[in-house]
Amino acid sequence: MLTNSLDPQTKSATSLPPHDAKARVRQFMQQLQDQITQGLADLDGVESFQEDRWERPEGGGGRSRILREGAVFEQAGVNFSEVWGSHLPPSILVQRPEAEGHSFYATGTSMVLHPRNPYVPTVHINYRYFEAGPVWWFGGGADLTPYYPFAEDAKHFHNTFKQACDAHHPEYYPVFKRWCDEYFYLKHRDETRGIGGLFFDYQHGEGQLYRGPHPDNAAAMYSDSLDRIAPRSWEELFAFVKDCGNAFLPAYIPIVQRRNEIEYGDRQRNFQLYRRGRYVEFNLVYDRGTIFGLQTNGRTESILMSLPPLVRWEYGYQPQPNSPEAELYEIFLKPQDWINWTPSHTEAK
């Protein structure tokens, strides 16, 4: 699919993927799914994952794994997929016009966890790789969605991914952290989905980290154009994505261990179910992974495995002033510098 006949002025040799790129990324994505499902099943201790293997009529398939009604997780879904077809859907072509008229290949792993205890945050990761005609790219990220506010957890989550980033490029964490805040943003609520983490897309070694806000997100919070950085090779980017993927369990497990034994009642459960509604709103209205899946005739049950098992909507809900629920809205659902967070930093707001 990718050849050396590309214009040498715009495509350096380092930007070409190796001949076994697809096989290597696929293997990593499957191994990441294995590593995570093993780690989560060990953590849960009661339930294990069930797997469905599926094929996509237009090409490719996947394996969907779900753990339900566990001790820690009310639902945990971890998907691997590898798909190909004659053309990418419009939602991607608008961002990657070079792929127009070309067939495509895509592989990735995605995960959403819905814990039972409202003090344990929901979390999402997704890593993906695309090839389409003359272009290839990596995308992905990880973001944490707490129901109750613990700055310590936000700081730990961000610190873990910052370390994975810093091993590769000093600009990765600051840029991808901001991109995450911008991407996981519910415009109609004027809220971030949670405390963020990392998000990146269209990383293809051509010396540009960020292309500006997605057209869907008209109220993007960050509009600065970012400087171009030195070209990065396919190998460098793949190594970065692998380190991000491997950072997930160390980023999340300590948070579960700290919060899973906290007692809770109806108030906390009801707030959790209510806040899960925002997850549904984000995934169905804004999320590009969901839209890509539904537009490419993906497996609906696997795509919508991200939706919570039980959800509430409540007209006109407002948190009580000075409550933990109010603190979530006031501090945790707005972009924050979690790495440098201190209690006085929060109080000063």
Next chain:
Amino acid sequence: MLTNSLDPQTKSATSLPPHDAKARVRQFMQQLQDQITQGLADLDGVESFQEDRWERPEGGGGRSRILREGAVFEQAGVNFSEVWGSHLPPSILVQRPEAEGHSFYATGTSMVLHPRNPYVPTVHINYRYFEAGPVWWFGGGADLTPYYPFAEDAKHFHNTFKQACDAHHPEYYPVFKRWCDEYFYLKHRDETRGIGGLFFDYQHGEGQLYRGPHPDNAAAMYSDSLDRIAPRSWEELFAFVKDCGNAFLPAYIPIVQRRNEIEYGDRQRNFQLYRRGRYVEFNLVYDRGTIFGLQTNGRTESILMSLPPLVRWEYGYQPQPNSPEAELYEIFLKPQDWINWTPSHTEAK
């Protein structure tokens, strides 16, 4: 906003609205909200509606009424709104390019009812009126979403709206019934939302009932082009919309009265909560009223009042063969000729 300087060859005099068009439609939409909330509160017998009046910073406002935790209705939301602004959002301009560059006015009433008893269907209505530069139009409809299959209910609902249609034009019911089946269709599930009813949009008297499937709905079930009909006046269309609006209570109340006393258990409740997930999926992924509201900076709490108070998602759910739940999928979530429905007609499928 509308003048007589329009090209007389394409705009007949009968197509112009009267000078007091906005005031008359607004008054009807408010009266419809009053009539329906009164009828539903009487039916519920326990809870009444609470009203929130709101203003939209860009122009206009509305009154949102909600009844919660009633005897019949777990949640009933009935909205009236009247909004204006400098330009329509892209989702409408793609269908009404004549409105490009013009300010707009829109008023309407919409309603979604989520009953408590799973044997009582969810129902939605929406009627709306737009003016934008040289164009004006009416849109609207009513559709029923049962959880358990009762052909008698489907037939009654369709018959009631057919009578309202037939008093105005013999083509209205067949065309708007088909349009409803096409519009309330979840492509990613290959299911209709329910048993349909009526749906119409862009009714502006210019002799065309139907413009073909909405671009969002690539798998539209009906693609025939419909013949143009004789021009209709603004007065004729307004009278039609009024009769449709007034048909709602007679279409729905007898169904509630027939089903509300049927006993149910966890199985029926769980299936109801699961099926409510489809309502969420439709409204957030496909519904043009929801998208219009969110795109025009509408009042989010009012727009999303359509979402159910409690919802389940369940990975890989399949109804048991030969169960009422399976009959819902096999018969009621596909377009049917409910007017001419007989038991043998169903069995023959």
